Amino acid sequence: MKLLIVDDSLIMRRAIERSLGQSRFTEVHTATNGLLAVEMFERHQPDVVTMDITMPDMDGLAAVDEIMKRNPRAVILVVSALADKATAVEAVKRGAQGFLLKPVTAQSVQAALDDILSD
Amino acid sequence: MKNPLFLIAALRRRPLLAWTLFFYIPVSLVAAVSIIGAQRYTQKLNAELANGQHTVAVAGCITAFGEQISKSILLIEKSVHDKTSPGKSVYELQVAADRLDQTVNAFNDGSEVVAPDGVRFMVDSVTDEKALAVLQEMNVIWVGIKTRADAVVLTSGPKKQNSEGIPFTESALSEASSFVASQQTRLSEQALAFSRRLEQLANDRVKALETPRTALIGVAVISLLLLPGAFFINRVRGARNAAASLAAELGASQTKLEAQSQALSIAKAETDRIMETVQEGLLLIDARGIIGDYHSRELTSILRQEQLAGRSLLGILERLLSEKMFRTTKDYIDLLFDAGRKEKAVLKVNPLTDIEVNFPNPSGGFINRYLGFSFRRIVENGAVSRVFVAVRDITTQIELEKKLRDSEQHKDRQLDILLGIVHVAPDELEAFITLVETELDTINDTLRAEHLVAAGGQGEALRERLQTVFRCVHNLKGNAAVLKLTTFQKAADLFETKLNELLSRPVLTGDDFLSVVVAQAGLRVDLGDLKELRGKLVGLRQPVGAPDASAQPASAIASPAVQIGAGLRQLVADAARDLDKATTVTIDEYALHTVAVDRPALVRDVLIQLARNSLAHSVEPAPLRLAGGKPAVATLSVRSLPRSADGLVGIAFRDDGRGLDLEAIRTRAESAGLLAPGSSHAPADIARCIFAPGFSTAAAVGAHSGRGMGMDIVKSKVVDEAGGVIEVHSTPGQFCEFHLYFPSASAA
The missing domain is CATH 3.30.565.10 (Histidine kinase-like ATPase, C-terminal domain)
Known part of the structure; x- marks a missing residue:
């Protein structure tokens, strides 16, 4: 399985990557903004995308739009802070299937990925 | 074993077939047979009646023939006596004698005879004992009479006038005549008895035929009456049964309905009780956000509104939420009703888990509450027909959480302050406390309500006051930096940020000072903590500090210049x-x-x-x-x-x-x-x-x-x-x- 981690923060990317452990993902790609995320998505066709919202160049919501336009079956897990409920609702409205609360822990990442891949 | 039982069971299920097989067909056959039988018996009876009448008539002829014989002989005797021709008397005697002989022989042996009405018919030989006895009597009498009559015919017949034969003398004739006359009476008596007996026998035979015929007619009549009767009764009984079973069915379904409605009303009562007492707002909304007819009573007190059924939940929330939050809520409810979205993903981003709402206070202003909403879809035929909503007033919970957080933050601050002041000399600390107190007093004085009112509307005057406050805070911040009291440094910095923001506004009003007052109060709390901690710290330092003071008096009483x-x-x-x-x-x-x-x-x-x-x-x-x-x-x-x-x-x-x-x-x-x-x-x-x-x-x-x-x-x-x-x-x-x-x- 392939995973694409989209986050402008190196710390967050590392945190998510580390949380995966010995997991099902054979390929993990990263992108630091929405534009790169769309490009990486087209190139690698990942099974799951974790998407930060606040990013330079193209934000997460716009990236969700672009990715859903390219593949309506894309599986996107939005990473967002608790306070940012409006954004989470907006992301689900635009087609994201999952929601991962910041700050992330190994357990929360695993649980969110299990959840999104189970159905 | 199985087949008859099966048949019975089948017939029980089909009563009309059973009736047809075991009643209508047999009874119809019986009716037909008895009608045919009765007809036969009627024919036989008629034949027997005719036969009997002829037989009796024939028997009656015996007397008549006897009288004819007697009469003919008398006439012949008279003619002989008168010496006249006997005329046809001999012939008549001969005929009568022949006929009587035929008749008697017919009764003896059975043969065809001619009835007085000219009909020829068969006479059966007599078998009845009584009749036979009478017939024997008649035979004896007849043989006597016949001998005399034959003799008379032979001797005095016209055709025998010239023939040879024993000539009938007058005396012989007379003897014959008297004999016949006497015997003829006996013959008549016997013939009468015989004919009566025959009549009785014929009657008996008719009667013997009449009884079964009547029985058959009875059977036929009964059968014929039974068929429609049974049919009618069956019809009536069928109708009655159908009516009864219909009534029973109606009764059963009525009972069932009653039981169901009772169960329903029990369930309804229970639901009502739950809805009355549950400490949560429970409701259903449709895709337009309209609240369903049933909701828990608590909902009215949570939403502070009556008559909620049929109203729009969104409409109610619109007045309670901020515009942005309301838009998000609207989007969210659309997501809830969109069956294409996974419920799990949608439920996870519930934006209404703890929202702050402002209810208008009847006595003016607003009441601030926190509400927690949770949602569940109700899916019917693959579509989300309604959404179940549970609302709770979580104000107490949120406030407790906030209190806990505040108290934790307070503890952290105290620890920061403590860590900050342990390395600060007591007199320096004292000087800092005095400075903070002075500055806060100045700020307080500057922000005094009457001063603000006095300066009300005059933007420049307000601005000047803000700048005074700024100087105080800035001085405080500088001193805190010297002593490395980072808590105060940060607090003062935040305070400055606020002041700066206010100063950059083109127009200032009295309300803008609220945040300044709040920040000032925060600093005062920090000051209180600082004083409290200083007191505790003095207690800690005393035993160690005392010998130090004597050993190094210079540092303990360092001059202001050295300290600065x-x-x-x-x-x-x-x-x-x-x-x-x-x-x-x-x-x-x-x-x-x-x-x-x-x-x-x-x-x-x-x-x-x-x-x-x-x-x-x-x-x-x-x-x-x-x-x-x-x-x-x-x-x-x-x-x-x-x-x-x-x-x-x-x-x-x-x-x-x-x-x-x-x-x-x-x-x-x-x-x-x-x-x-x-x-x-x-x-x-x-x-x-x-x-x-x-x-x-x-x-x-x-x-x-x-x-x-x-x-x-x-x-x-x-x-x-x-x-x-x-x-x-x-x-x-x-x-x-x-x-x-x-x-x-x-x-x-």
Whole structure:
């Protein structure tokens, strides 16, 4: 399985990557903004995308739009802070299937990925 | 074994077939057979009746023939006696005798005879004993009569006149006549008896036929009556059964309905009780957000509204939520009803788990509550027909959480303060507390309601007050930095941010001061904590501090100048590290003493601001200094100044940084309206601008600069408060030096 981690923060990317452990993902790609995320998505066709919202160049919501336009079956897990409920609702409205609360822990990442891949 | 049972079962199920097979067909057959039988018997009966009548008639003829014989013989005797021709009497006698003989023989042996009405018919030989006995009697009588009659015919018949035969004498005739006459009577009696017997026999035979015939007719009549009767009864019974079973079915379904409705009403009552008592707002909404007919009673008290059924939940929320939150809520409810979205994903982003709402208070203002909503879809035929909503008032919970968080934060702050003050000398701490108290009092006084009201509407007056507050906070911040009391430093910095934000507003109103009052109160809480901790710390320090005090009296009773010097060194070291500008400080402590002895706090405050100002604005980063041919490490110095002409004592504060950038100051001052733009200004006028409130040339606000308040404090302290004088000397690129002169109490 392939995973694409989209986050402008190196710390967050590392945190998510580390949380995966010995997991099902054979390929993990990263992108630091929405534009790169769309490009990486087209190139690698990942099974799951974790998407930060606040990013330079193209934000997460716009990236969700672009990715859903390219593949309506894309599986996107939005990473967002608790306070940012409006954004989470907006992301689900635009087609994201999952929601991962910041700050992330190994357990929360695993649980969110299990959840999104189970159905 | 199985088949008959099966058949019975089948017939039970089909009663009409059973009736047909076991009743209608047999009874119809019986009816048919008995009708045919009755017909046969009727024919037989008719035949028997006719036969009997003929037989009796024939038997009756015996008497008649006997009388004829007797009469004929008498006539013959008379003719013989009269010697006349017997005429046809002989013939008649012969015929009568022949007929009687035939008749008697017929009864004896059975043969065909001719009835008196001319009908020929068969007579059966008599078998009945009684009749037979009578017949024997008649036979005997007849043989006697026949012998006489034959003799008479033979002798006196007309055809025998000329034939040979025994001539009938008169006497013989007479004897024959009397014999026949006597026998004829007997014959008549016997014939009568015989005929009666025959009649009786015929009657018996008829009767024997009549009984079965009547029985058959009866059977036929009964059968024929039974068929429609049974049919009718069956019909009636069927109808009655059908009616009964229909009634039973109706009754059963009625009972079932009653039981169901009872169960329903029990369930309804239970639901109602739950809905009445549950401490949660429970409701159903449809895709338009309309609340269903049933909801828990608690909902009305949670939403503070009656008559909720049929109203729009969104409409109610629209008035309670912020516009942005309402838009999100609307989107969210659309997501809930969109069956294409996974419920799990949708439920996870519930934006209404803990929302702050403002209910209008009947007695004015608003009531602030927190509500927690949870949602579940109700899916029917693959579509989300309704959404189940549970609402709880979680205000208490949220408040408790907030209290807990506040108390944790408070603890953290206290710990910060504690860690901050352990290394601060008690007298320094004391001085800091006094300073904070003074500044807060000043702020408080400045913000006093009546003062604000007095200044109401006058933006400039309000602005001035804010600037006063700013100076207090900024001074507090500088002192906190000297003592490394980061909690106060940060709090003061936040306070400054707020003030700055207010100052940048074009129009100020009294309401804008609310946040200032709140920030001030926060600082006061910190001050309270500081005092409390100081008290505790004194208790800790006492046993250790006492011998120290005797061993090193100098440090315990350090002079204000030494304290200020130490503080200044510390501040510069910290700021230099933070700003990455290596700097040393040289302090003439005696010089410091001459000005600080009368006003240690003021001098300390002023030097703090000057040092911060130098480091922020004047001292260049090391590479720049090296490029400018200066030593990498900058120097700040405090030295004495000769008394002024007015007898003021003075100190100089100098840095070897880039000095005043007059061009930058001019540009900034022009844009701030301090200098008329475009015209030329004397350097002194330009330099003066740095003391204007809110003036700063720094591009960004930082912990050490940028508020533009530092020099304002210096000016207000030295000039306004202490009645002193400030001189500024600067060579661009070389140095900047401030000369501070104070009136000397000791000198006076």
